[in-house]
Amino acid sequence: MTAADALKVAFSPCPNDTFVFHAWTHGLVVPGPAAPEVTFADIDITNGMAERGELDLLKISFAALPWVLDEYTLLPCGGALGRGCGPLVLTGPGSSTDPAELAGKTVAVPSERSTAYLLFRLWAAEAVPGGLGEIVVMPFHEIMPAVRDGKVDAGLVIHEARFTYQQYGLHSLADMGEAWEAATGLPIPLGAIIARRSLGQERLRELAAALRASVEHAWAHPEDSRDYVLAHAQEMDPAVADQHIALYVNEFSADLGEDGYAAVHGLLDRAAAAGLLPAVPPGALAFR
Structure with a gap:
C-alpha cells in the first residue's frame, strides 16, 4: 500500500483517543491493517468532515450520526461511552x-x-x-x-x-x-467511531478488529502510548490525562455490547421524538 492509498482517519488529540488509536497508528497491531494517515481535529471539526464525506474513518459525536449513516457505518468499538462521565x-x-x-x-x-x-x-x-x-x-x-x-x-x-x-x-x-x-439507566453515549461503508464488509471487520486490538494493547502496555498521549494533550497535567483515560476508555471502548447499543438507540430515539434530530431508520446502526 502506498502513502496515497493509506486509510485516512481523523480523531481528536484528547488522551482517550490517542490512547485508543496509538497501537494501530504505530504498527503495533499485528496482524492488522497498515498504519493509517492521521488527522488530528476536535470533534466539532470531525463531525463536519463526516457530513461532507471526507476521510475513511473518523471519531464523531453520536449526535451527528443521523446525518452520516448513508455513507458511514458505526463501528462496534473504539468510541467513548460510560458512566459518571457526562458533560x-x-x-x-x-x-x-x-x-x-x-x-x-x-x-x-x-x-x-x-x-x-x-x-x-x-x-x-x-x-x-x-x-x-x-x-x-x-x-x-x-x-x-x-x-x-x-x-x-x-x-x-x-x-x-x-x-x-x-x-x-x-x-x-x-x-x-x-x-x-x-x-x-443506560451509559452515556458520547463519541462514535464510523467508517466508510464503501470499504466493504471484509475491510470494515478488519478495521473493527484492529481498533479492538489497539484498545487491548493500550490496556496491556500503557507505557507504550505515554509519550504519544502527552505530546498531543495540549500541556495537560499528566495526572489529569490519566484520569481522562480511566474515565473514557472502558468496556464500551472494546465493544459497545447490548448496553452500548441500547444507549445509542435511546439517545437518538429520544432526540428524534423531541424534534431535535432526524429519525434513524431501523437497523441503521447494525454492524454486519
Whole structure:
C-alpha cells in the first residue's frame, strides 16, 4: 500500500483517543491493517468532515450520526461511552443552584452538533421551563474563563473540565450524565467511531478488529502510548490525562455490547421524538 492509498482517519488529540488509536497508528497491531494517515481535529471539526464525506474513518459525536449513516457505518468499538462521565453545566461564584434560573440566560457550548449539546437540550427541556436564552458557540478552552469572567452566564463543558473547573472558581449546576443515567439507566453515549461503508464488509471487520486490538494493547502496555498521549494533550497535567483515560476508555471502548447499543438507540430515539434530530431508520446502526 502506498502513502496515497493509506486509510485516512481523523480523531481528536484528547488522551482517550490517542490512547485508543496509538497501537494501530504505530504498527503495533499485528496482524492488522497498515498504519493509517492521521488527522488530528476536535470533534466539532470531525463531525463536519463526516457530513461532507471526507476521510475513511473518523471519531464523531453520536449526535451527528443521523446525518452520516448513508455513507458511514458505526463501528462496534473504539468510541467513548460510560458512566459518571457526562458533560457539566458550570456557573460562576454566587450563582443560583436552581437550574430553572438559567431561563433566558446566555450559555456557552463547544458545538451545536455535539452529543454534549444534545444531552443539554434534552435536560433543559425538563429543567429550564422558561427556556434558555442565547447559545454561544466558542472553543472548548475558552468556555470556563468566559464563565469565570462573566462574559456568559453558564457554560457546557466536557472531558478534562470535570477535573479542573474548581480551579476557575466555578461550580457544577448540573451533570448531564447523571440526568441521563437517572432517566434511562443506560451509559452515556458520547463519541462514535464510523467508517466508510464503501470499504466493504471484509475491510470494515478488519478495521473493527484492529481498533479492538489497539484498545487491548493500550490496556496491556500503557507505557507504550505515554509519550504519544502527552505530546498531543495540549500541556495537560499528566495526572489529569490519566484520569481522562480511566474515565473514557472502558468496556464500551472494546465493544459497545447490548448496553452500548441500547444507549445509542435511546439517545437518538429520544432526540428524534423531541424534534431535535432526524429519525434513524431501523437497523441503521447494525454492524454486519
